[in-house]
Amino acid sequence: MTPVTTFPGQRVALFGLGGSGLATARALIAGGAQVVAWDDGAEGVAKAQGEGIPTADLRGEDWSGFAALILAPGVPLTHPEPHWTVRLAREAGIAIIGDIELFCRERRARAPGAPFVAITGTNGKSTTTALIAHVLRQAGRDVQMGGNIGTAILSLEPPDPARVHVIEMSSFQIDLTPTLDPGVGVLMNITPDHLDRHGTMEQYAGIKERLIQGADLAVVGIDDAPSRAIADRRGERLVRVHVGSGPAPAEGLSVSEGIVRDASGEDLADVNGIGSLRGAHNWQNAAVAVAVARSLGLAPEAIRAGLASFPGLPHRMEEVGRRGSVLFVNDSKATNADSTEKALTAFRDIHWILGGKAKDGGIFPLVPYFERVAHAYLIGAASDAFAATLEGAVPFTRCGTLDVAVEKAAENAAASGAPEPVVLLSPACASYDQFRNFEVRGDRFRELVKALL
Structure with a gap:
């Protein structure tokens, strides 16, 4: 667990008592916060009460006494209309944030600069998250993997200079993380999705871009127009990843016929014959993993060994x-x-x-x-x-x-x-x-x- 120590003695409203919500409540309580939790479903409330987490229907609470609303990512923030807790929090003038925002604050307080890789994109982010974590683990690194891929971020071990957090982020999670600042931010691609929750394609792409804006180093797939535009706006401290024929982009990587190359034309990895990395979309996943692993100091042979031993993810080819x-x-x-x-x-x-x-x-x-x-x-x-x-x-x-x-x-x-x-x-x-x-x-x-x- 990562105890959240940034709300000591303060009252915090928490809504959404699924897996990540319960983990967040535990972490806040462990760090000294006074949590008041609720859910629209009786099952979540019962689980929280069974663990001794304080609960109350937030409609009857005095919101002027809360320091923040911690919202589960599945709860509507803006579209199709804000959840009732969001309206109450806005009327009270308090911050509306999620569990990854709490992690970011804890990282800055506990271990500034601790390795933190955040991955987003419409497609491929889960496989890429698992692949990066696997390559790093195979090289002997202490890796904590979670976020949208399944394990709540606050259930993981705390940030530490010797520990790498590899975190998948959905657009819903980014929307609740206003100070998102990973060491490495990855954007795989952007195609229309979740427009019922974000309203327009422009708003959806803008939320994805926020992950890149706050990162020390950005790794961006440039094979779709919205991502390419985001890379162009980023400009520096950027690795562009291109799938297809032709040379690699300047200060970037390309992958063609399963061969990952850098801008000088040097072959960095060959994923042909790796069943878990079959197909052009997995070539992009592999190239992104190579870029991230290189940025974290892994040797080429360690990267190649990690790619070759990747078992893949359930339900993804x-x-x-x-x-x-x-x-x-x-x-x-x-x-x-x-x-x-x-x-x-x-x-x-x-x-x-x-x-x-x-x-x-x-x-x-x-x-x-x-x-x-x-x-x-x-x-x-x-x-x-x-x-x-x-x-x-x-x-x-x-x-x-x-x-x-x-x-x-x-x-x-x-x-x-x-x-x-x-x-x-x-x-x-x-x-x-x-x-x-x-x-x-x-x-x-x-x-x-x-x-x-």
């Missing part, structure tokens, strides 16, 4: 197993077309399982990759809409549920005669019509495949 020549891949994390595009570009002879609760645009952006798909298997609420897009371009079967889709895809892939057919779960959809979240969906796919194997 996870190779579940093989039956004969058929490869089964769990990409349940692909909840939008942009994420699924990465998987479709990484394979051929694809037996594609897709569907669920569709997002804006559906799968129309994926039409250029349909020639890689041997057959599509539709599940969930998006089946009719996706069938209309696939009609005449890709053979498809309406399967309804995941178990039916896996059975039919495995059977057809085995009979296809292709050298390495791939049964790919990459839904391009949220899971909420049939599964609680993408992890549950991916776990179910893995169970079904293992039963076949």
